[in-house]
Amino acid sequence: MxxxxxxxxxxxxxxxxxxxxxxxxxxxxxxxxxxxxxxxxxxxxxxxxxxxxxxxxGLIEGHLHLDLCGKNTFEENVESDSYRIMRCLRLAQDNLKKGYTTVRDVGDRNNITIGLAKAVNEGMIMGPDILTSGIIISPTEMGNEFFGTMYTEADSPAEFTKAVRRQYQLGADWIKIMGTGAVMNPGGEPGMPIIYEEELQAACRAADYVGLPVAVHCHGTEAIKMCIRCGVRTVEHSSIMDDECIEMYKKSDRSFPMPTMSPMINFLEFPEGKPKHYIEKAERLTDTLIKGVRAYKENNIKIGWATDAGVYEGSHGNGIYEFRARVNLAGFTPLETLIQATKNNAEILMIDDKVxxxxxxxxxxxxxxxxxxxxxxxxxxxxxxxxxxxxxxxx
Missing domain, CATH: 2.30.40.10 (Urease, subunit C, domain 1)
Incomplete structure (x- = not known):
């Protein structure tokens, strides 16, 4: 005792x-x-x-990638699974030492974090509690190959249904889907939807059937609205919004934004050595992102807390960077950000009965x-x- x-x-x-x-x-x-x-x-x-x-x-990290550490992506793609699993463990422990007792991993190569989460749950190793989606389900999209085996592609309601069932079969806690282009994907346009609504509906239906929540990578306005209509649990990044998006969030008790300010701010603050498309997209989107996060505060919308750790070097266990952004750029009080990173995240991730x-x-x-x-x-x-x-x- x-x-x-x-x-x-x-x-x-x-x-x-x-x-x-x-x-x-x-x-x-x-x-x-x-x-x-x-x-x-x-x-x-x-x-x-x-x-x-x-x-x-304990702090709850709502969106990270233990299989990424901010180094050259092509080098990461060819490293062995056995090496990356050990690195995932080290990065998970780096987060734990900083007070993040729960983390949600929303995308890795070859589903390696599913095994890591099981080892933690069984007490085999010390680490934070890990909720994980394993690999990401994506429509066929330019630039998907940039992240090697992090995506499995699906291009119809039937294929999305099967892909969801496969992740459930493998032991995923969440289903992660690409809804728009990505900042880090060299072929992606962040504001552009890449999934049909009937595909997302099919994925959500299949996930609901087996009791798994859905997270969707989503920067753009129309795709955000699609996510809310389909009952997506967490809208990742949720960067580009209009007034209708805000009103839909206010009325919804199923869908919640999971903004991540850290990466784009980091790309602009430390551009050296980063791919040009990271910087170009960050220059276009950062002001819009900050405006959107301020809108959440002004409209009392419950939001999650996340860093997207892994997308730049030194980001794991460096959540202070996100806290500073929310306080200094978005206008939240320190207490408000702590609520986001604990109570809010527990409720949004549906683990508030435990933590x-x-x-x-x-x-x-x-x-x-x-x-x-x-x-x-x-x-x-x-x-x-x-x-x-x-x-x-x-x-």
Missing amino acids: LVLKNARLIPELTENFDKKYADVVINGELIQEIKPANSVSIPEAQVIDLEGKTLMP GTVKCGKRANLVVFDGNPDEDIEVLENVSMVLKAGKIVQL
């Missing part, structure tokens, strides 16, 4: 406890009790004093910071301790 004494809690991220400071009792993998500070005395329990520190639910807040009975996936990250986002750099399923992370 573990007792975390004198912990400063964030009220908005704590359930069924109304005091600011607490003793938190952890028994096995779960939070057993939350009591007033200095009120718990359990013989033989391990006690850690958290005076001056903030205890909050996302500090609550008795929930999993003890927790992170401790020196200082008050809900007041100063830079405090997220000061990780004091991470707990995964009640165990102190030591990597």
